[in-house]
Amino acid sequence: MAEICQVKFWFMGEVRRFEAVAGSADLSALRRSPSKIPSATDCALILCTNEASINWCFGGIMRTIGIRVAPSAVTFAVYDAAAQAVVNVEQIVIPAAFETPDALKYIRSNLLDVLREYKVTRAGIRATEPSAQNPSIPRIEIEGVLKEAFASSDLEAFYVGHISSIASRLGIDRAALKPMIDGESDPGIENWDRMNKEQREAVLCAKGAVNA
Structure with missing residues (x-):
């Protein structure tokens, strides 16, 4: 079974959390939580690792x-x-x-x-x-x-x-x-x-x- 990891993004002044299949770079693999997330055009390539959580500065400056x-x-x-x-x-x-x-x-x-x-x-x-x-x-x-x-x-x-x-x-x-x-x-x-x-x-x- 594919490992699921928590990914936390910093996007336009908000912290948004997703679940993604480890190792996946496919945006469609993301399960939205909460439902409000950036559109695909706002997204960079996402490579999820085996880390329990990833802090990422996404679409803005933290x-x-x-x-x-x-x-x-x-x-x-x-x-x-x-x-x-x-x-x-x-x-x-x-x-x-x-x-x-x-x-x-x-x-x-x-x-x-x-x-x-x-x-x-x-x-x-x-x-x-x-x-x-x-x-x-x-x-x-x-x-x-x-x-x-x-x-x-x-x-x-x-x-x-x-x-x-x-x-x-x-x-x-x-x-x-x-x-x-x-x-x-x-x-x-x-x-x-x-x-x-x-x-x-x-x-x-x-x-x-x-x-x-």
């Missing part, structure tokens, strides 16, 4: 964002899942004259603009570790505002992750993640050695957001 918050700035990285490349790494600096309410509003507004500009579909926030001895209140406040902003946005999904959570989404051991963050090992990202710690955390968080 972009994610990773956020690393500091008390006076937010570092973000935009990641293109199809190209497996970092699109941009940038920092939003809070004006020194802003009081807390204005600072939170400033960060929220700017990050939502970034989501729209890059057509981001998934996001991740590198959260303060619960074991931190001297947690930063401003950082925690900003993280809370970003959670609310993402929850009320058009994002398909987002996560708030500590080191262990990010490592799990990347499919690596927690022990392997710290050397990457410290720049001691390179995950294959261009200019990795030129990034600072916050930028590396944002990039890894963005890569993890593919599995948010």
Whole structure:
């Protein structure tokens, strides 16, 4: 009996799932679930493997964002899942004259603009570790505002992750993640050695957001 595998496509801002006969490149072999699927003219050649699931960027670009918050700035990285490349790494600096309410509003507004500009579909926030001895209140406040902003946005999904959570989404051991963050090992990202710690955390968080 032919093996059936689950195939998940990213198509025009929607995740659509199909079942296909393993090894088949015949579109007629697809069983539609749900019924709304791309027309044959929209479809590329589909080769189903024996993998339990396939993540594919189909008919559009799947972009994610990773956020690393500091008390006076937010570092973000935009990641293109199809190209497996970092699109941009940038920092939003809070004006020194802003009081807390204005600072939170400033960060929220700017990050939502970034989501729209890059057509981001998934996001991740590198959260303060619960074991931190001297947690930063401003950082925690900003993280809370970003959670609310993402929850009320058009994002398909987002996560708030500590080191262990990010490592799990990347499919690596927690022990392997710290050397990457410290720049001691390179995950294959261009200019990795030129990034600072916050930028590396944002990039890894963005890569993890593919599995948010």
